[in-house]
Amino acid sequence: MARPETPTTRARWDARRAEVIGRAAHVFARRGYDQTSVPELAEALEVATGGIYHYFSGKEQLLIAICDQLMEPLLAEAEELVATDAPAREQLRDLVRRWVANVVDHQDHMLVFQQERHLIDHGAQWREVRESRKRFERLVQDVLARAQAEGGGTPVDPRLQLSALLGMVNHTAQWYRPRGRLSPAEIADGYVDLVLMGR
Amino acid sequence: MARPETPTTRARWDARRAEVIGRAAHVFARRGYDQTSVPELAEALEVATGGIYHYFSGKEQLLIAICDQLMEPLLAEAEELVATDAPAREQLRDLVRRWVANVVDHQDHMLVFQQERHLIDHGAQWREVRESRKRFERLVQDVLARAQAEGGGTPVDPRLQLSALLGMVNHTAQWYRPRGRLSPAEIADGYVDLVLMGR
Amino acid sequence: MARPETPTTRARWDARRAEVIGRAAHVFARRGYDQTSVPELAEALEVATGGIYHYFSGKEQLLIAICDQLMEPLLAEAEELVATDAPAREQLRDLVRRWVANVVDHQDHMLVFQQERHLIDHGAQWREVRESRKRFERLVQDVLARAQAEGGGTPVDPRLQLSALLGMVNHTAQWYRPRGRLSPAEIADGYVDLVLMGR
Amino acid sequence: MARPETPTTRARWDARRAEVIGRAAHVFARRGYDQTSVPELAEALEVATGGIYHYFSGKEQLLIAICDQLMEPLLAEAEELVATDAPAREQLRDLVRRWVANVVDHQDHMLVFQQERHLIDHGAQWREVRESRKRFERLVQDVLARAQAEGGGTPVDPRLQLSALLGMVNHTAQWYRPRGRLSPAEIADGYVDLVLMGR
C-alpha cells in the first residue's frame, strides 16, 4: 500500500502491482467482482490473503486500479493522436484502431468495467474514473463530428452515431477471441465503415 | 415459491411476482445485484425480508426471473415476426424496432443482464437463459443475412455486422432517456441504416 | 388451543389432539425436535401450518404434550400397582412389565424424551414433567428396596441398582423392534432377573 | 479448518482444536446442540464467531468431532485390551472399568451423543461415527459371550444382557457426580456383577 522510495525497489513494486491488477482483472471477469472473495483472489494470485493489502488499501481500490490500467494508456494515446494535423477521417480510423486494440489487450479489464458500471456511475470514489471515461467519449465525439463534416454530413443523428460506435467497440470485449478470423485492425476498420456508412 | 393452484389466487400470485421482478430489476440496476442485500431489496419492494421467499427460492432465482421477464416477450415477438412472408429488410426493420422497444421498456432488466453476464455465461442454473439469448442472436443473424442478400451483399464481414448490431442495441440501455430527442423507433431505424450502410 | 366446551366436540378435539401428539412424536424421533420445522411437521401431520396452533399454543407445548402422553399412563398404572398388597417382588415384576410395555408402546415418545433431556432438566415450563419423572423414579426405588429386603439384601449398592434398572429399561426404546425374538414381558423379566441377580 | 503443515503450529492447532471440542461438548450438554447458537457457542469458547470456522467447517462437523473425541480413545483401549490373553471375565471387568471411566471423563460428550442419536443414526455425514459405535458394541458382545461361557452359561438371553449392559453404562452419564459415593471402578464392578448375576 505504501509505494517504496528507493527507485529500484519502487520499480519492482510497480511491476508486481501491475501484474496483480492484470491477474485480478482476469479472475473478476470470470467470477464477478463481488462473487470473488479476497481469499479466493489471493489464491488465484498466488499470494497470502494479507498480501493483497501491500499493494491496495482495499478490494475496491483494486477494482479502481483495474479501470485505471484500462483507461490511462487509451486516453494518453487518444489525446496524442487527435493533436496531430492529419485529416479527421484518418484520425478517426487511427483512433478506433487503437481503441479496439486496447479493448482486445485489456479484454478482462473491459468485462469488469462493464460489470461494475453501476459502481462507476454512482460510487463515491469513482469520480476520477468517471471523468476519464467522459473525457474519452467527448474526444471520440469530436473526431467523429469532424470526420462527418469532411464527408459531407450524414442522415443519421450524430449522437446516435456516437452511441452506436461506443456500443460496438465496447461490445467487442464480449466476443473477441485471439485466434479469430479478423484482426483487431480489421475489426476497427469494419466499425468505421459502418458508422460512416461507407462514405 | 409454491405457485398456488386455484386460478384466482394464482393470477394474483403471478401478478405480484411479476411486479416484484420489475421492482427488483430497478433496484439491482442502480445498486448492483451483489451489493443489494436482501433486507434492502425487501424494503424497496415493500415486503418483509422473508416475504421474498414466497415468490423465489433464493436471490439468484430472482435474478434469473428478471432475465426471463426480459427475454421471453422479446423472443416470442421475434419468432412470430420472422415467420411472416415480408421481405427480409422489412423484417429486419421491424425486428430491430421491437428489440429496441423491448430494451427501452426493460431498461433496468437490460442493465442487470449486462452486469451479471459472468453469471449468465458460467452459472450452473443459467442454461435456459443462456439458450434464450443464443436463440435470439441466431434469429437476428438469420434475418440480417437475408436482408443483406436482398441488398446485394456488403463489404463488411457478416459476423462483425451482427456483433456491431448487438453492441449498438444493447448499449442503448445505458444512455436512453424517455424524454430524449429520438423515439425508440427512430433509434431503431438509425441502427438499421448504420448496419446496412444505408443501402 | 382452546378446548371446546360441548362434550361431543370436546371428545373429537381430544382425539384429534392425541393423534397429532403421537404423529409428532414419530416425526421428532426420526428428525429431531429442533431440526423439524413447523411447516415440515404440519406436512407430516397432514394439516396446514397454522392448524397445529389450534391444539397447541406453540411448538414447545407440543413437546411437553408428548412427554405427558408418555408419563401419565405409566404413572397412573404404577401408582395403582404399588397400592396393592402383593409381595414386593411380585410388584416389582409387574411394574417392570408395565414399564417396558409403556416404553414399547411409546417408543417414539421415549426417544424424543431422551433427546430433549436438557430441556426437561433445565427448561422453565418443564417443572411438571420433571416432577412426574422424579415421582416415578422414587416409586421404582421404593419397590426395588422392598423387593431387595424380601430377598435378603444384595452386595450391590441399592442406588446403583436403581440407576442400572433405569438405564436398561429406558435404553430399550433404542433397540426394540416389534417383530423381535423377545416379547416385552420377556424383556421385562430378563431385566428383573439381572437387577435382582437371579435371587 | 485447514490443518497447518509445520509440525509446531500443527501441534498448537491440534491442541486448540481439542480444547474447543471439549468446551463445546460442555455447552451442548447443558443447552442442547440446536438450541446453542454459534454466537453463544463462540462466547462460551472465548473466540469470535467466525473463529470456530478455523477449526471446523460447520457446526455439525464440530458435533461429529465431539463424538470422535468420545469414541476414539475408548475404541483404542478396548481393542488393545481384548487382544491380551487374560481370561474373558477379567477382560470384561477391565473393559467395563475403562468404559465407565471414559463415560465419566467424557460425561458431556456422552450426553451430547445421546441427545443427537437421531443424527448419528440417520445423518449422511455420520457413517464413520455409526461404524465406530457398532464396532465397539460388537467388541463388548464378544467379550461378554466369552465371559458367559467361562461361567457356565446363563438363563438370560445374551442379546438382552448386552443391551442391558449398554443401557446401564451409557445411562451413567446422566447421574454420575464426581464427588459421589461410588468410584468409577466400583460402579463398573457393580455393573459386571449385575450383568453376570454375581456368578
Add this chain to the structure above:
DNA sequence: TATGAATGAGCCTTCATTCAT
C-alpha cells in the same frame, strides 16, 4: 516484506408464529 489466524459485522435464508380470509 509476507503471512494467515483472528475478528465481528453482515450476508442469505429459515424459522415459529400470526391473522385475514
Add this chain to the structure above:
DNA sequence: CATGAATGAAGGCTCATTCAT
C-alpha cells in the same frame, strides 16, 4: 375450524480486513 401468506427475528456462515509473528 382451517388455511397459508406474511412477518421480522434469529439462524449458520462468509466476508473484507487487521496485525502479531
